[in-house]
Amino acid sequence: MAVDPQFEERLSQFIDQQFPGSSVGGVDQLTAGASQQTFRVRTRSRDGVQRDYALRRAQPGLVAGSQGQLSTSAEVALLRLAQSAGVPVPNVICELEPRHDLGEGYLMEWLEGETLGHRIVKLPELAEMRATLAYECGQTLAKIHALPVPHSLRRVLHCVSPEVLVRETWDAYIALNTPQPMIDFTAQWLLSHLPTTVTQCLVHGDFRNGNLMVSKTGIRAVLDWELCHMGDPMRDLGWLCVNSWRFGQRDLAVGGFGASSDLVLGYESVSGVSVDTASLLFWEVFGSFWWSITTLGMANTWRTGETPSVERPVIGRRSSEAQMDCARLLIPGSFETLQQSGSDANLPQTQELIGAVRGHLLDGVAPVFQGADKFLIRVAVNALAIAERELALGPDLISAEHFRLKGLFGEGDLDALRWRLVEMLRSGTHLPDDALTDHLRNTVAGQLQIDQPNYSALTR
Numbered sequence: 129m130a131v132d133p134q135f136e137e138r139l140s141q142f143i144d145q146q147f148p149g150s151s152v153g154g155v156d157q158l159t160a161g162a163s164q165q166t167f168r169v170r171t172r173s174r175d176g177v178q179r180d181y182a183l184r185r186a187q188p189g190l191v192a193g194s195q196g197q198l199s200t201s202a203e204v205a206l207l208r209l210a211q212s213a214g215v216p217v218p219n220v221i222c223e224l225e226p227r228h229d230l231g232e233g234y235l236m237e238w239l240e241g242e243t244l245g246h247r248i249v250k251l252p253e254l255a256e257m258r259a260t261l262a263y264e265c266g267q268t269l270a271k272i273h274a275l276p277v278p279h280s281l282r283r284v285l286h287c288v289s290p291e292v293l294v295r296e297t298w299d300a301y302i303a304l305n306t307p308q309p310m311i312d313f314t315a316q317w318l319l320s321h322l323p324t325t326v327t328q329c330l331v332h333g334d335f336r337n338g339n340l341m342v343s344k345t346g347i348r349a350v351l352d353w354e355l356c357h358m359g360d361p362m363r364d365l366g367w368l369c370v371n372s373w374r375f376g377q378r379d380l381a382v383g384g385f386g387a388s389s390d391l392v393l394g395y396e397s398v399s400g401v402s403v404d405t406a407s408l409l410f411w412e413v414f415g416s417f418w419w420s421i422t423t424l425g426m427a428n429t430w431r432t433g434e435t436p437s438v439e440r441p442v443i444g445r446r447s448s449e450a451q452m453d454c455a456r457l458l459i460p461g462s463f464e465t466l467q468q469s470g471s472d473a474n475l476p477q478t479q480e481l482i483g484a485v486r487g488h489l490l491d492g493v494a495p496v497f498q499g500a501d502k503f504l505i506r507v508a509v510n511a512l513a514i515a516e517r518e519l520a521l522g523p524d525l526i527s528a529e530h531f532r533l534k535g536l537f538g539e540g541d542l543d544a545l546r547w548r549l550v551e552m553l554r555s556g557t558h559l560p561d562d563a564l565t566d567h568l569r570n571t572v573a574g575q576l577q578i579d580q581p582n583y584s585a586l587t588r
Contacts, residue, residue: 136229139169139183141437146221149174157500164197164354165296165560168238171233185224185233195464197354200224200232201286206353208237211578215271216349241341241348247373248342249384262386264346265335265368272350273329273361273399287358291324294318294414300353301421302554304428307546310451310572312553313564314417323407326360333357336373337383337518344541365391365403366411371453371585372419372446376586401573413457420450439507445514449574452585455572459565463573479519486512525574532567536560 140152154170167183186200198206201223210217218236236582242248249258260464277285298315299307341349369372369388377384388467392403427444429435476484486509494505503531524544533545536559540548549567552559576583 138229139167140222141229141386143169143171143181145228148548150179152275153178154196156180159500164351164352165233169235171482178382180238180435182218182236182238183230183233184236185231189551194583198284198356200234200354202281202356203353204234204248206280206356209275210272210350210353213271213275214269217353218349218351227436239349241340243332243338243341243351245336245338245373245384246338248340249375249377254342256344257342258385260390261342261346262382262388262390262396263397263408265382265386266339266365266391266396268350268363268369269332269335269364269399270346270395270398272332272335272364275330277330277358280365282358285330285356285358287328289361290322290410290414291319292362293359294322294417297414297418297421300425302349303425304421306424307543308420308424308447308451309546309549309553311417312422312456313568314413314420314451314454314458314549316553316556318410318414318417319408321406321410321413323360323362323404323410323462323476325404328358331357331359331361332364334367336368337375337385340383344357360407360411361401362403362407363411365395366408366413367415369408369412370450371418372416374584376584378458378554378587397517398502407516409457413454416450416453416457420454423450438504438511440513442507442511445579447581448487448572448579449585451572452583455569456585457567461565461569463570466525466574466577468517475519477519479516482512482516482519486516514579517581521578526580528574529571532563536567538561 136152136155137157139236143150143152150171150173152169153172156164156168156170158168162273166183167185169181171179171181173179184200184203204220204223207217207220212221218239221235221237224230226233228439242251242254248254280461294315298311321558330352332350335350339350340347341351345537368383368391371378374380374384378387388408394409395401395403412425414423414530423443423446426435426440427447429443430437430440488510489505490509494502494509497505529544530542533549534540536549537545549559573586576586
C-alpha cells in the first residue's frame with residue numbers, strides 16, 4: 129500500500145531527531161485496521177548500519193477510544209508494565225508527540241518472527257515449537273493476569289463483569305437492527321450460564337493466534353494490547369480457544385496448534401489457580417458470540433463510510449462463521465448441504481461472469497502487486513466469490529429458511545417471521561426445542577456455505 133509522501137517526509141524528520149544522522153530508506157504499511165496502523169520503517173545510520181523499527185499509530189481522524197480500544201499512550205504504559213514482569217513484548221523506544229505531526233502512536237523495536245496464524249499452524253520448521261506452544265501460552269497468560277496495575281492505568285481501563293459484558297455486547301448487536309436468531313439464542317444461553325466465581329485482574333482481551341509473534345524457540349512477543357481491560361481472566365483462555373483462531377485445525381482447540389489441557393496446565397503451573405472447565409466453555413462461547421457481533425459492526429462502519437476499505441463488508445460476512453461455532457458448541461447436530469444446480473442457458477449466467485472477473489483478478493492482476501495492495505485485491509476476489517455463491521445458492525437457501533419458519537409460526541412474510549423469532553428469543557419465550565434448534569443450525573450452516581464453504585465448522 130502506497131505511503132503518503134508528506135507522512136514519509138515527517139517520519140524522516142522524526143527519525144533524524146531520535147537518531148541524529150539517520151535517514152529513512154523505506155516505509156512499508158503492514159496493516160490498515162479500523163483503529164490502528166502499523167508501519168515497518170527502514171533506517172540507515174551515518175556509518176551505514178541498517179536498522180528496522182515498527183511504528184504503530186492511531187488511524188488518522190479517529191477519536192481516541194471511539195472503537196472501544198485504549199489510547200496509544202495507555203497501550204505504551206501496558207507494554208512497559210508487561211516488559212517489567214518478563215512478558216515477551218516489543219521494546220517501546222518513544223511515544224509520538226504533537227510536535228512530530230504524525231498522529232498518536234509510538235515507535236518500537238522491530239522483531240523477527242512469524243505472526244500469520246495460518247503459517248504458525250502449518251510451517252514444518254515450527255513443528256517442534258508447536259508441541260509446547262499451548263503450555264507456554266498458559267504460562268504467559270498467567271503472567272499477564274498477575275500484573276500489578278497502577279491506579280493511573282486502572283482509571284482508563286474498562287472494568288466489567290461477565291453479565292454486563294454479555295449485555296453490552298448483545299445491546300451492540302440489537303442496535304445494528306439485523307435479525308440474526310442464532311445470536312439471540314446464544315445471548316440467552318450465556319446469561320443462564322454466567323460464571324459464579326470471578327476474580328478480576330488485567331485481561332489482555334485479544335490474546336490469540338494471529339496476535340502472537342513466534343519463532344522456533346517459542347513466543348517472541350504478545351502483540352495488540354489495545355483491548356486490555358479489568359475482568360475475568362478466563363476470558364483470555366476462552367478467546368484463545370475460539371475456532372476462528374484455529375485456522376482450519378479444528379481438533380487443536382488452542383489456536384490450532386495445541387490442546388486445551390496443555391493450556392490449562394501451563395496456566396496453573398504459574399498462577400496456582402485451578403481452571404474451571406465450565407468457565408472455559410462459557411468464555412469460548414462468548415468469544416464466538418462477541419466475534420459474530422463485532423464482524424457485523426465492522427460491516428456497518430463500511431456502510432456509514434467510517435472505514436471504506438473493501439475488507440470491512442467481507443469481514444461482515446464472517447459473522448456466519450462465528451454463529452456456526454456457537455451452534456456447534458450449543459446445539460450440535462446435522463444440517464443440510466446446499467447443492468448448486470446447473471444451467472442449460474447458452475449465455476453465461478451472472479455468477480459465471482462474476483467468476484470470470486474473479487479469476488482474472490486473482491491470476492492476472494494480484495501477482496502484479498505486493499504487500500497490502502495485493503492483500504486487498506485478494507479480499508476483493510473473496511467478495512466476488514461470495515456474490516457468485518449467493519446467486520447460485522441463495523434462492524434455495526431463502527426458500528428453505530422460509531419453509532422452516534412457517535412450520536414454527538404459520539404463514540407470513542419471510543422478514544416478518546425472522547423478526548418474530550428474534551423477538552421471541554429476546555423475550556425468553558420457548559419454542560419446540562427440536563424444531564427451533566434444527567432451524568437455527570440449518571439457517572446458519574446454509575449462510576456459511578455461501579460466505580465461507582471451507583470453514584472448519586462445516587466439516588462433519
